Amino acid sequence: MKLARTGIIITAALAAAASISACPDVAAEVRLPRGHLRECAEFYGFRAPRASGKYVTLENEFATMTFQVGSRKLLFNGALIWMHGELMEERRNGFSIQPEDVSCILDPLLRADNALCNEGFRKVVLDPGHGGRDEGAASKGGTQEKKIVLRIASAAEKMLEAAGVSVQMTRADDTTLSLADRSNIARKAKADLFVSIHLNSAGDPSVNGIETYVLTASGCAGTTSSRTDRRMYAGNRNDAANTVLGYYVHKGLMLNANSADRGIKRARFQVLRDAPCPAVLIECGFLSNDRQEAKLLDPSYADKIAEGLTRGILIYLERVRRAHSILDRAAR
């Protein structure tokens, strides 16, 4: 990664990031809207919802959110985010989303200072998935997920360290690790954020693209499952920061990877459930897709993914620092 170039990109991205946060009043106790879009628009300072066909847009000078009636898809400043529930239309109340999508998605992104003011910004743990006896996904030609994700993680480790960030890897070689080992390493390292790095596989060889997973909110179903679960896992303590981390990491990946955008999704993967800090799991491409496999085998493409991941992490860390400085100012 050319640091000078990255510096420019980060500055531009930070300017955009700063503009997302509409409310610097981090100390205020507020009652969030329940989910009616009209109420959300008023609370977060957007113009009234504008409907066009099945699309409904909320817009202000900083952000544009586009919802679709009957769909979980939300486009937030161009990033595809899968909500926990669909946008509903009721005759009396107009358009509404689930309360969890206000508290776990809209609020953290629109009041990021509030979501991040208690988070840390010093230690990053990178978790290359699988390893040792566990190969992970494999292509028809025998390309192993465990090898490529280690290459991506090692490249990101170097880039983050070059930017002055302290990084710990859950594995730096072909070691077998359990899922519990990975969360324990993060806990012992006092990680401030955790990124698990994986590759996908699907029965249909045409399926391709990149997706980022964030822990599902309590009481909701994940993006690809209809099963709800009322338990609060350790990772649910960080619901708000998880979303902000997922947003920046996914945007970083999509800016760099020239790949189909499968969006920011929700799942209850064990490493997300057990994470002691804000955490995401990224799926950097499908080994079951020939073209994506060929790209992933090219070390310069792996570097591009690592650069996107690094960019997302650096912007997230900068946002946390900013939230702290705003809190300090408010306390004076």
Ligand SMILES: [Zn+2]
């Ligand atoms: Zn995997």
